[in-house]
Amino acid sequence: MNAQVAHATPRFSAVVLLFIGWIALSAHVGTNQVVFEGRAGGYPLRVMINPSGVVPAQVPIIVRVLEGAPTRVTVRAAQWNVGTKGAPPAEQAAIVPGDPGVWSHDLWIMTSSTYAVHVAVEGPAGSGTVIVPLQTSATRTLGMQSGMSAMLIVLGTLLVAGLLTIVGAAAREGSLPAGEVPSTPRRRTARIATASTAALLALALFGGSKWWDAEERDYKSRLFKPIPMTSAVRTVDGNRVLTIAITDSLWRTNRSTPIMPDHGKLMHLFLIRADDANAIAHLHPLRVHADTFVTRVPTLPEGRYLLFGDLLFQSGTQRTLVDTVDVPVAPVVAGETASESVQPNASVPPFDTDDAWRVVSAVAIGSASPLTSGGSITLAADLGGAIPSANSPAVSVSAGRDLRLVVTVRDADGKTSVLEPYMGMGGHAMVLRRDAGIFMHLHPMGTASMTAQAQLQRREQGDTAILDSAAIAIAIGRAELNHDSASGGSAPSVDSRNSSHDAAPTTHSAHSTALAFPFSFPSDGSYRVFVQVRRNGVVETAAFDVLVAPSVKPTR
């Protein structure tokens, strides 16, 4: 964490720093929750997994069958490096009473790792399996409730007092023939025995408490920690250049699998202005060194920014770099195009063609937000029933409820716009809880990365090769080609064989008008959802505010 608190922080930056330090998580920030939409056989389904922050633990796998009535649903979790060969047998999910089409089963997850959750559906519409990437990490410890500790104190006291009395009684009377009354020396011996036992017991209890502390420390040391890194913006040749350096020793000693491009980019970097969340950039920094990424900072207002850098490892693990960074005043006051006209050189990298940024003014979910190139964009929450219209924006969204965030884009004439693929899919959405405790990057398939899914599938098929830099470069090139031609609906997976599999999502096809993100807000609170789509060759960014009510059912 590069937490430079050099000057007075605006509004909630202090809170932000606090939260980032404590709740920064893995695949996304602040949660390991998975919401995934895909197809298994003839059944479109939505899989929801919300791991508790304890590992090992039982994790509920919830499958909502969106269409049709399957006869059997099974779930199975395979750790990324052992596959189903080393996984327990598939287990049958049961229909959740009172929730039609929803099946559920708890899986035992024993390690902090990345898993391929195999969801298999059987039924008249055709059987099939879909792989859902899941990451687990230990993120919390549980304090003891006062009732429990009171009970344990009472029982513990009873045990201590009982043991001392028994030892005394044993020394006093244990070896006496029946009926004989203990003599005074025996009584004295008994008192000495009790006192020595008390001393030993005190020592044992002291040792026990030290042991408990050590176990607690050990557990805490295994809690999830963000990847250590530093970030800074400096001005080079009249440009603001952001440098991100990873300082993690695990990373630098190659003890994790290498990173790989996720929809064509090695890093998806999000800069969101900390105080009002009204400025956002989605950038793709250049990797200039094994542990260093650089990018130009586009024409955004100066200030403190939240920094989220999404990385994908070849194990299928997603990690997010988290920091705050101070962006100085732009040295040249210029429009976006002026900034782009600066000749890039060795120390000033060029912008990526898919980089996009905007100063936004957020509207409430359900309302239309005007777009820079004309027309409007609307975000609505589809809970499975009627989609609330712009006229009734009072959508009640509660934490833990799965839903679709439905995006509608209209041209200036009111017609529904045709969307072009943006990095291989219909659009991207970024969800930020306003206290910065939660940040998630969504795709039309859900919260998971398609490349992670393809990677887990590749491993399951027996391909355990780790890609070298040449293979990664080819993968990036192919992804660029796909994006530019905007022809295929296939995910920029490294291995195109996978696209024929059941799991290939169908929701991100090119040139569509419909765009939706399956999602579930992990907790209550005030959220801002940023949506990015590409229309007529221009990437549009809009922001929507959602107030999420507490969960109606207790979450685990």
Add this chain to the structure above:
Amino acid sequence: MDSSVLSVPVAERDRSDRVARSHAIPWQLTAVVFAATSVIVGLIWDISWHMTIGRDTFWTPAHLAIYTGGAVAGLSCGFEVLRRSFFASPKPADGVTVWRIFNGPLGGWLAIWGAVAMLTSAPFDDWWHDAYGLDVKIISPPHALLALGFLMILAGALLLAQAAQSRDTSHADGASSTPWIVAYTSGLVLTMLAIFTTEYHDRVLMHSGIFYITSALVFPFVLVAAGRATRLRFAATATALVYTVVTCAQVWILPLFPATPMLGPIRQNVTHMVPMDFPLLLIVPALAIDLLLRATAARGAWTRALVMGLAFVVVFTAAQWPFGDFLMTPSARNAFFRADNFPYMLPTDAWGVIGKFFEEPAAELMRGFGVAAVVAVLSARAGLGWGNWLSAVKR
């Protein structure tokens, strides 16, 4: 002290008590010996369950066996204490007094304490799982409390048996069963301690100092005490025999039952219940201890401890070291020795799997044996003292 004592007139009861004192086995001894057996069986079953299936709930048969043991021990002895304290008249004079008003056999008190400790560990363990995850390590503070509970129930059984043996006047003619009950309960204690230290008795450590240091710490104490306190000619041997038979039984019986691992990652092809290791050859040093106890009967306690402690290390090493070599060979991977008893999660390149010992430099090993010798002498001395006290227990 049969259970009909409440319904017979006082005079008659006195007579029956006297008769009981001479040869009958008190019913709560039977109950606690059953409880101790149930705990041991459950514990072995549970360990095998975790090596094989992995996943469990409170309601596994293994857990039920353990808790049945706890319940039987606690309830039977609790009942006996209440009967003696409040419903017996005149008050029996052959128990020990706790908190002035409660009276009961010493072993019964230990069994009750063990049952309460087990009871305490249950919610503690439950919270531990919620806070720190399902068991990653077997040895955690709540499990230590549970283990202490087991041990106290076993010690309770042993003390009840010792008291019965002390009061039993018929052993002189060799017809008595109480010494055998003492040997059986001592054998269960030995088995329990061997299980608790099983981590240091792994095959791969059989050529390492730590293996012999741990053995020297635990086994001379139990074997010497048993040899000293049990009224049998070969008491230590009988105790070691109980351990050997129980451990062999699990080696031979558990793999008869098919089972599949239910937790991942699974690294071994496990199709049947995986037992714990083949027993250590404790019967060999036990025989030596029996012979030396007799040969050194006239000597001082420290001399006896010195002789027996050193003999334990020498004889046990002479037996176990080459046996370790054998266990590493493919010839031991069969239904008799079960050296292929790898738990499902054991990596396929683990030393035990590839048949490799943990090696340490010769100097380190020598130092290890030096420490083991000192520890064995101290352990034997403590065993003598404990055995003396045990043999005197009458209540």
